[in-house]
Amino acid sequence: MSLHIxxxxxxxxxxxxxxxxxxxxxxxxxxxxxxxxxxxxxELVLLVEKLEFISSAGLRVLIFAKQKMGxxxxxxxxxxxxxxxxxxxxxxxxxxxxIVDHYV
Amino acid sequence: xxxxxxxxxxxxxxxxxxxxRRGHVLPFGATMVAGGVNFSIYSAAATxxxxxxxxxxxxxxxxxxxxxxxxxxxxxxxxxxFDLDYERLEYGYRMDGPYNPGAGHWFDKSKILxxxxxxxxxxxxxxxxxxxxxxxxxxxxxLAFEDFDWEHDHPLETPIEDLIVYEMHVRGFTQxxxxxxxxxxxxxxxxAKIPYLKELGVNCVELLPIYEFDEWEGNRTSPVTGxxxxxxxxxxxxxxxxxxxxxxxxxxxxxxxxxLKTLIKELHANGIEVLLDVVFNHTAEGDHRGNTISFRGxxxxxxxxxxxxxxxxxxxxxxxxxxxxxxxxxxxxxxxxRYWAAEYHIDGFRFDLAAILGRAQDGSxxxxxxxxxxxxxxxxxxxxxxxxxxxxxxxxxxxxxxPNYDRWAEWNGRFRDDARQFLKGDEGKVGLMKERVMxxxxxxxxxxxxxxxxxxxxxxxxxxxxxxAYNEKHNYANGEDNNDGGNDNDSWNCGWEGExxxxxxxxxxxxxxxNALVMLMVSQGVPMLLMGDEVGRTQHGNNNTYCQDNxxxxxxxxxxxxxxxxxxxxxxxxxxRRDHPVLRSPVHFQHRDYVGSGYPDISFHGTQAWHGxxxxxSRAFAFMLCGDHAKQGIVKDxxxxxxxxxxxxxxxxxxxxxxxxxxxxxxxxxALASPDDIHAPGAEQWLENQHDFLVGPRSVVILVGK
Numbered sequence: 001m002s003l004h005i006x007x008x009x010x011x012x013x014x015x016x017x018x019x020x021x022x023x024x025x026x027x028x029x030x031x032x033x034x035x036x037x038x039x040x041x042x043e044l045v046l047l048v049e050k051l052e053f054i055s056s057a058g059l060r061v062l063i064f065a066k067q068k069m070g071x072x073x074x075x076x077x078x079x080x081x082x083x084x085x086x087x088x089x090x091x092x093x094x095x096x097x098x099i100v101d102h103y104v
Numbered sequence: 105x106x107x108x109x110x111x112x113x114x115x116x117x118x119x120x121x122x123x124x125r126r127g128h129v130l131p132f133g134a135t136m137v138a139g140g141v142n143f144s145i146y147s148a149a150a151t152x153x154x155x156x157x158x159x160x161x162x163x164x165x166x167x168x169x170x171x172x173x174x175x176x177x178x179x180x181x182x183x184x185x186f187d188l189d190y191e192r193l194e195y196g197y198r199m200d201g202p203y204n205p206g207a208g209h210w211f212d213k214s215k216i217l218x219x220x221x222x223x224x225x226x227x228x229x230x231x232x233x234x235x236x237x238x239x240x241x242x243x244x245x246x247l248a249f250e251d252f253d254w255e256h257d258h259p260l261e262t263p264i265e266d267l268i269v270y271e272m273h274v275r276g277f278t279q280x281x282x283x284x285x286x287x288x289x290x291x292x293x294x295x296a297k298i299p300y301l302k303e304l305g306v307n308c309v310e311l312l313p314i315y316e317f318d319e320w321e322g323n324r325t326s327p328v329t330g331x332x333x334x335x336x337x338x339x340x341x342x343x344x345x346x347x348x349x350x351x352x353x354x355x356x357x358x359x360x361x362x363x364l365k366t367l368i369k370e371l372h373a374n375g376i377e378v379l380l381d382v383v384f385n386h387t388a389e390g391d392h393r394g395n396t397i398s399f400r401g402x403x404x405x406x407x408x409x410x411x412x413x414x415x416x417x418x419x420x421x422x423x424x425x426x427x428x429x430x431x432x433x434x435x436x437x438x439x440x441x442r443y444w445a446a447e448y449h450i451d452g453f454r455f456d457l458a459a460i461l462g463r464a465q466d467g468s469x470x471x472x473x474x475x476x477x478x479x480x481x482x483x484x485x486x487x488x489x490x491x492x493x494x495x496x497x498x499x500x501x502x503x504x505x506x507p508n509y510d511r512w513a514e515w516n517g518r519f520r521d522d523a524r525q526f527l528k529g530d531e532g533k534v535g536l537m538k539e540r541v542m543x544x545x546x547x548x549x550x551x552x553x554x555x556x557x558x559x560x561x562x563x564x565x566x567x568x569x570x571x572x573a574y575n576e577k578h579n580y581a582n583g584e585d586n587n588d589g590g591n592d593n594d595s596w597n598c599g600w601e602g603e604x605x606x607x608x609x610x611x612x613x614x615x616x617x618x619n620a621l622v623m624l625m626v627s628q629g630v631p632m633l634l635m636g637d638e639v640g641r642t643q644h645g646n647n648n649t650y651c652q653d654n655x656x657x658x659x660x661x662x663x664x665x666x667x668x669x670x671x672x673x674x675x676x677x678x679x680x681r682r683d684h685p686v687l688r689s690p691v692h693f694q695h696r697d698y699v700g701s702g703y704p705d706i707s708f709h710g711t712q713a714w715h716g717x718x719x720x721x722s723r724a725f726a727f728m729l730c731g732d733h734a735k736q737g738i739v740k741d742x743x744x745x746x747x748x749x750x751x752x753x754x755x756x757x758x759x760x761x762x763x764x765x766x767x768x769x770x771x772x773x774x775a776l777a778s779p780d781d782i783h784a785p786g787a788e789q790w791l792e793n794q795h796d797f798l799v800g801p802r803s804v805v806i807l808v809g810k
Contacts, residue, residue: 023191056249056359057191063253090292090354092366096253 013041018050021058030061037068044069045103049079059091066096078103113138115186122157122167126175127182132439133221133345134195134247140186141247145197145219146179146432147403149209152200153181156216158244160192160226160358165216165241168198191358194226194244195219199402205392206414208405216241218343218398220407220436223248223443224361225316225343231275231289231350232319232334232653243318243342243397246358250447252365259451260377261487262307264513264554264630265688267377268678270306271562272635273337273657274314274351280658287353291360291367298374300664304638304671305678308377310454312563313338314364316346319653321388326652328581333651337563339456340388340422342397344440368449377451379489380444384426384437385460385496391416391423399426406432409467417467419460421497428461434475437461442484452489454515454557459496462507469500473507480509491515491557504547508555513630516544519558523623524571524594527560527616529750529802532720537748538708541727543628545692552691556629560620561637564590566647568637571595572616573602578645581652589648602645611777614640615802618673618774618781619748622804625681626746628689638674639663669778680771680785680806686734686741701732702763703743713760724749724799728760731809742766743809749799756798762809768794769808775800 013036021029036044044065066073075097080088088094115123127142128135135142143155153176157167171181196218201211218225222245228235235242278297279289287293301309321335338348352360368378387407389400392415399407409417409425416424427433444450455461462473479490494506494514503517519540526533539546543553561568566577575597577589598612617640624631635641636659643649643656664671681687693706709726710717716725725748731741743766747757754775759768769788774781783789788808791797799805 023189055191055357056362059359059362060249060251063251087354087357087359090287090352090366091359091362092253092369 010043011039011041012043012045013039014045014047016047020053020055021051021061022053022055023057026055026057026061029058030064033061033065033068037065041069041073043074043076045076045078047078048084049081051081051084054084054087059087059093062093062097074098076100076103110138113140113184117172119169120167122169123186124169125184127184129177129180129182131221132180133219133223134245136190136247137184140184141188141190141193142182142184143195144180144182145221145402147181147199147201148179148406148432149403150199150201150211152213154198154200155183155185156196156198156241157185157188158194158196158241160194160246163240190247190249194241194246196241196245197402208410208414210396210400210404212396212401215396215401217396217401218243219245220343220398220402221345221439222246222343223345224358225346225349226358228316228318228320229349229355229358232332235320243316248361252362254365254369254449257369257372257449259445259449259487260372260375261451262377263690264489265628265690266682267308267630268306268625268681269308269310269379269557269630269632270301270304270635271310271312271559271632273312273563274348275336275653276657277635277659280655280660282661283659284661289351290353291351291363292353295367295370298370298376301376302374304675305682306633307375307682308379308451309371310379310381310632312381313341313383313456314348314351314380315341315383316343316348318342318388319350322651324583324651326581327583329654331654333583334653335651336653336657337650339383339650340386341383342388344384344436345443365448372449378449379452379454379491380450381454381456382441383456384428385457386420386422386424386426389424391418394423406430409463409465419463419467419496419498419500420457425460425463425467427465428475429464429470429473434478437475438478438482441479441488442482445485445488450488452491454491454493456493457496458492458506459494459500459502460498462502463500467498471507476507476512477509480511489513504544508551510551513555513557515562516547516556516558516629518547519544519556519627519629520560521594523560523620526723526748526750527620527623528594528596529723529752531723534717534722534725537623538725538727541623541627541746542693542706543689549692553628554630554690557632558624558627558629559632559634560624561634562632563634564648566593566595566645567634567641567643568617568620569613569640569642570645570647571620572613573597573642574645575601576645577647578602579648581646581656582648583651589646593647612802614670615774617670619750619802619804621674621677622746622772622774622806623748625677626687626744626806628687628693631681633674635659636663638671640667640670669781672778673772673782676782676784677772683785684734684741684744685739686729686731686744689735691736697730699732699737701730703728703730703732705730705733707760709757709760711755711757713758723751724755726757745807745809747797747799747805749801749803752801754798754800754803756796757805758796759794759807762794766809767791769810770805771808772806773800773803774805775803
């Protein structure tokens, strides 16, 4: 009997956000998400250590990312400043994402 | 074909670099469409309308676009404007037309007006942040995203008789420093305290107004403390579709919609329904001396009830009266409630001064008010609770007779009055109190106990503790020489006005608080508890704290420990109500045995079993509920016996006999000090004497036959 081996590598998409995600920059963010979605990643890692502000439109891109890439997609938000974590919590999004200090 | 290529989404006009085209007349308001925003607004008497566009927070508009005449259909102006930043946009309207108050017209093109259908209002984004009084446009219409991730949430549709309502103020619940929270006074802080609501055992919160209002309205200074007096309760709507930004910790970021929806979603996840206290009887524009914010400048004659001379009818006691039975206003109210039900998953509404909603445009009461009928039969509101405050400030009192279409429930003001009078030991109240514990069949014979929202206290009046600590109101801090607030409080201070060290008086007060809680929780109908009554919250005798943004209104979280006995009592009592379906009948009692248990569904007793004391001087009675009749005999429950002795001496009550398999157990006895006053439901204490029970003076006893 011949050997069948199926090897799979986890596909991870990284995005670094710096500065402010407002309604205008959210469109750029969304385009980037759409571009990555084509690749069908298993995980989306957002490096946000230097993110100062995320507006309502920015939050919506995060929801869009899950919808676009499928609910199986694990989203990690790495090194989020306290103000960003608070915004995620107050708007209930912290349940949908993994807010972590380090992505391993 | 994608929306980008659709011919109706191409600009046809351009002005000041802004591209636009003819819009869609419906829906009213500002709606995001492909590539732009559709604006639509109604005015019957305007001669001209201009859309005014601002970048968020800027003093002056970046564009003003007059609606070309061909964009008007009937009395509706509509336009699509392209390439707007949804998040940064603020918009308003200028309306031109006659200025002739005597004829009901107040047009003034110099004013920029809020959209009555705006979904977010900017301008009062942080509670009591000083506004710019010179702002050309202080209450700014904004857009709201409608793509909140509700996941599987939907309104809970709890049968109304199973609700225990907690009437609360969003800010007052957590603003006191003792709440220990970071974002005190906000939706997000309320969310953090959901475990407290769960522990207390309520399954419904009724929020005092959360529609956008201006806390600075009527701003004065307290003659007692020198602090500002503000519009704290919020019964003065600026916009009906927008949540109060100042109640959101994210209001300054414009995310109040998300924060409120997150709160509702989490309340639902914890089995707690959300009712909104909605104020459709008047607006924040006041009378002829008031500010023009929106309605007055858009179409005064449509939106307000006016006297033949053009003055404002004042059935609300606040200056103006919304013209609710004008077909256009009626539709706005309907659109508004549908929006809150569909978009915010609201479980029901309590209508402030709802009798006004049944008045015709000339102010006369209607026998078949179209607005109330529309709401009763609306397909989108079909599962929402509709609760009327069935009176108004113009003298119309409709408790028991509110036009209901077998659908509306009422704040039962008679329950409040009769329970208070019985509680303080008035003569001749036993008969009335029996009606109240049965769900007021004398008032709602055809409608059932589910029409009766029972309460003893609400935001308007004394707190429960103050009801037993003050004979008179003490409202000097309100700055109206103690002339404001009701005088018919039916309160009794138990022997001393206000705070005292007298142990006997303090014990009696606590007992009276517990007695009142029992009356509320063992009565058929829908009980409503005022925030803080479970921990003895005091307003120091102020019975009209509408303007007090301070400790008079804020829940002191230390009270949960200081008055731990009251909290413990309330918690067990609420659990008891939820554990015993016999207390929550959907229909009136029949006073007979229709399940073959050998006992009628309800029976009344006095000091002798099976005999009531019908003497007018009687201040005591007892009743027994047969558990086999619970929920019309569908579920099995224990026997429940309640003796209420509001006489100043102890009375011995002969207990009705139980079937051989059952014995009486004591659940609560308010004559005893904590912790013996109540037991955990299910852990009731077996009663050695199964034949008589000595009920202490001004005390209530609950027994369980099991």
